[in-house]
Amino acid sequence: MPPPTTVELLWGTAQRPKRGPKPALTLDGIVAEAIVLADAEGLTALSMQRLAQRLGFTKMSLYRYVPGKEQLTALMLDAAMGEPPDIGGGQRNWRVALRAWVEAIFDRYRTHPWAIELTLGVRPFGPNEMGWTEAALAAQAGTGLSGSEKLDAIVLLNGHARNLAQQVASMTDGGEQQFTEMMVAAADRYPQVRAAFAEEAVAPAGKGGPDDALRFGVDRILDGLAVLIDQRS
Structure with missing residues (x-):
């Protein structure tokens, strides 16, 4: 056999x-x-x-x-990756459902950082991964987007969550100390970089702080989808 x-x-x-x-x-x-x-x-x-x-x-x-x-x-x-959570696709607002989807998959990547590199390239999908795609497509039902546009939206959202989770994982592996040393060494040569990171460090949650990257990126992607969905309607 x-x-x-x-x-x-x-x-x-x-x-x-x-x-x-x-x-x-x-x-x-x-x-x-x-x-x-x-x-x-x-x-x-x-x-x-x-x-x-x-x-x-x-x-x-x-x-x-x-x-x-x-x-x-x-x-x-x-x-x-496990089965996707119930994000209420079809019953909830598409934007709320997709946000819940991104937050959930981001948590899975944070829990299993090694999984990130396995999601790259052409490969067969298992039933759980297929389920995540199904859930995100269901969240976009009734938006007027085409099948290819819905799939591209998933690629954008998943890519943002995956890339950010990868950056977070690198910072927990000693990258934060290296970044601090780099900022000290380069402070005089790159004043705009220094100012931007200094402002981020003191910003409150939800207002551009260091832990706000997921929300910011998701909002910008969803804002763009909203414009396209309005055009379709």
Whole structure:
């Protein structure tokens, strides 16, 4: 029997042996332990050998369930993203629903920073990721936007959340100290940069402060969509 493909594993369509002893491991258990490892140490620490040791099995034992790291990380991403929250698409104002969607996916990226790099490039989507897309499309129902425009809106919103989460993660990994040192060294050469960051540092929440980047970017994207939606109506 050929090994299952990534799509078959993601969507649960892979054929499983009907005979033989009861499996000592489960695919869900393997993926869950891999997520714990990646959350603690990042993707660079993840290997089939390391994962097998944590589970108390041999590396060859894991290959009975997942052919390799490519398939494993695809399963990890879909499991880490989880099902989308109920944002009330179709029942709530499209703007309120999309804001809730962005805030939720931003939280998922913050919880699992390693997932960000796995969302890049052409790859198969699992049912959870597809569910996030479905929810964002449902939020735009009745707006008059075309299918391609709705999908482009999702790309813009998701890109903003993903990029910001990546920046936040880098700051928590020692980037904040490096940024402070850089600002001190470059203060006299770049007065506009110094002034802008100094003003941001003392701004209140919701008024351009350092934690306001998500709201600001989402508002600007939604403002642009609102103009287009008004044109359609």
